[in-house]
Amino acid sequence: MSLKRSVDVMERNIKEDELKNKKNCTDLHIDDNENKIENKASDLEIKSKEASKTYEEEIRCLKLEIETGNKNFKEVEDANKKALTELNNVIEENKKQHEAQIEVLKAQHAEEMIKVNWKWKWKMIATKISVQEKNEKKHAIEIEEVRTKMEEVEDEYEYLLCQMKEKIECPVCMEIPRSGPVYVCPNGHFVCKKCKTGSCPTCRVAMGDGKSLLAVLVIENIDHECKYDYCEEVLGFDKLEDHEKQCKHRIVSCPHAVCREEISLSKLLDHLGKKTCAYDAVPQVIDNTSKSGQVRFSIKSELAVKDMTWKMSTFSYQDKSFAIFPTKSDDLYFFTMVMFDSDEVCSKYNIEMEVHEWQPTSKDSEISFKFCGSPCSIDEDKKELKYLGLTLNNRSMEKILKKSKDNSFSVSFSFFQK
Numbered sequence: 001m002s003l004k005r006s007v008d009v010m011e012r013n014i015k016e017d018e019l020k021n022k023k024n025c026t027d028l029h030i031d032d033n034e035n036k037i038e039n040k041a042s043d044l045e046i047k048s049k050e051a052s053k054t055y056e057e058e059i060r061c062l063k064l065e066i067e068t069g070n071k072n073f074k075e076v077e078d079a080n081k082k083a084l085t086e087l088n089n090v091i092e093e094n095k096k097q098h099e100a101q102i103e104v105l106k107a108q109h110a111e112e113m114i115k116v117n118w119k120w121k122w123k124m125i126a127t128k129i130s131v132q133e134k135n136e137k138k139h140a141i142e143i144e145e146v147r148t149k150m151e152e153v154e155d156e157y158e159y160l161l162c163q164m165k166e167k168i169e170c171p172v173c174m175e176i177p178r179s180g181p182v183y184v185c186p187n188g189h190f191v192c193k194k195c196k197t198g199s200c201p202t203c204r205v206a207m208g209d210g211k212s213l214l215a216v217l218v219i220e221n222i223d224h225e226c227k228y229d230y231c232e233e234v235l236g237f238d239k240l241e242d243h244e245k246q247c248k249h250r251i252v253s254c255p256h257a258v259c260r261e262e263i264s265l266s267k268l269l270d271h272l273g274k275k276t277c278a279y280d281a282v283p284q285v286i287d288n289t290s291k292s293g294q295v296r297f298s299i300k301s302e303l304a305v306k307d308m309t310w311k312m313s314t315f316s317y318q319d320k321s322f323a324i325f326p327t328k329s330d331d332l333y334f335f336t337m338v339m340f341d342s343d344e345v346c347s348k349y350n351i352e353m354e355v356h357e358w359q360p361t362s363k364d365s366e367i368s369f370k371f372c373g374s375p376c377s378i379d380e381d382k383k384e385l386k387y388l389g390l391t392l393n394n395r396s397m398e399k400i401l402k403k404s405k406d407n408s409f410s411v412s413f414s415f416f417q418k
Contacts, residue, residue, distance in 0.1 A: 019388045093331045161222060163338055171201050178240070179222060182215035183207060190215055230264055245379075246342055253382040257309045257327050265378065268340060269321060272314055283314040283321050291317070292414040295324055296358060299407040306330060317415055320345070324353075324411055327386055331394040334386035335411060336376065343377040350416040351375050353390055358404035361412065367399050 022093035169176050183191050185200035185207050200207050224240050226233045235243055244250065252268060254261040256277035265272050272278040286293050295313040303402040308328035315322055335355055339346045355367035368389040371390035380388065401407050 011313065038166065077088075077111065137293060164218050165222065168212075168218055170195050176222075176224070177215070177219055178237075180216035181211040182219070184210045184212040184215070186210070190262065230266060246344075250379075252340075252378045255323055255325065255336075255382065255385060256312055256388075265340065268378075269314070272312065272323070275311075278312040278314050278323065280314050283316040286315055286317040286415070288318070291416070292412065294361075294410055294412045296408060296410045297326055298409075299401065318417075320349075324413065326411070329386070333394070333397045334389060335371070335392075336385050336389035337413065338378055338385060339375040340378045340382075343379060346375050346377045348417065349374060352414045352416065354412045354413065355400065356410055357400055358406075358408040358410055365410075366403055369396060369400075377413045 019232070088113065112275060116263060165176055168182060168190050170190065170192040172191060175192070175193040175382060181193055183193065183196045185191075185205055187200065187203045189202040190212060191201060191207070195201070196207060198207055199205065220237045223234045223236055225265050226235070226240070226244060226247055228247050228251065229244050231247055231249040233243060233247070247265075249260050249264045249266050252265045254263065254268070254271060254277055258275045261271060269283065273281045275281055284293065293315055299308070304331070310326050312323040312325040315324070320339060320341055322337055324335070324337050327334045327336075333355075335353060337351055337353055339349070350372070351374065352370065352372050354368050354370045356365035359365045369392055376385060376388035397409075400409050
């Protein structure tokens with residue numbers, strides 16, 4: 001920058017000298033002696049040219065020095081930049097190494113902290129386990145003491161219960177009454193209402209009409225065994241009645257019209273399997289896809305016979321067993337489906353039962369009669385079963401039989417779950 005300023009000053013001096021020389025030349029012309037002026041002017045001009053050459057040479061040298069200086073400055077500047085870049089790279093590398101060392105130290109510190117924490121945690125866990133084991137031992141002792149006391153209380157309760165049951169047990173039928181009134185003689189002996197007579201069966205004194213409220217209270221607060229054979233359920237008084245209505249071992253009548261057997265529901269299929277009252281030893285299974293079936297019957301006697309019975313055909317659908325059987329009474333034909341379950345379960349199903357000719361399906365028949373509704377329960381009164389299905393008069397049945405072979409007819413049925 002200083003070299004450039006010097007060059008500018010020198011150029012300004014050269015211009016000033018030229019102006020002075022021109023002025024001197026002008027003055028010489030003014031002089032009378034023109035030759036002298038011309039000579040001086042010539043000398044001055046020569047000197048001015050020489051000075052100009054000198055100045056130009058100096059300017060050239062200064063420019064060369066400036067160019068050389070700029071070149072050197074740029075080389076120095078590039079070298080400095082390169083050195084600065086290398087220094088930044090070294091700093092960045094050192095920074096990365098430092099950060100890596102810091103991360104390693106952090107990881108080591110974290111591992112050490114984890115080890116320390118785990119040691120502390122294991123100590124805490126061991127302490128807790130020790131305390132818990134002591135508490136568990138203490139609780140186990142307390143539980144054992146409570147269990148022992150409970151067993152003693154239960155034993156006392158069972159003993160008292162047995163004593164009460166023995167006291168209220170009827171000495172005639174040897175059963176515990178299930179409902180009141182329970183009669184008591186003047187000497188305190190109990191007898192159930194169905195076994196009560198004029199005298200006490202225990203002490204033979206006049207029985208009278210005395211009733212024990214305490215005996216009724218005991219009856220209502222003890223467990224009772226289900227009254228049906230094969231059932232091992234023991235229930236409270238408030239649940240006993242509902243259970244016995246639904247008990248799978250309850251006593252039912254064989255649905256066949258001429259059979260007088262009364263049997264446990266759980267043994268009914270075994271009874272029908274003897275093929276005395278039914279055609280099938282094992283119920284035919286109705287699959288969930290078709291939900292339908294068909295059974296064929298024939299009349300071997302004269303149509304004029306007023307009363308006729310057929311064996312039952314048994315089926316199984318969704319693990320529910322049922323039977324279909326026709327009967328004839330007083331010139332009426334009755335077709336009934338009985339499900340071997342409670343009325344509540346039967347109400348969940350709808351059936352469509354159709355009596356028609358001896359044909360593969362009811363659609364192929366010219367004449368058919370249909371019943372829609374729920375199957376009747378095995379718990380229904382046996383005398384009422386025939387009225388709970390499809391009823392046809394003698395004339396309607398004769399139309400079906402005329403279209404069939406050998407006085408045969410079919411009963412088709414389908415299930416529709418509600």
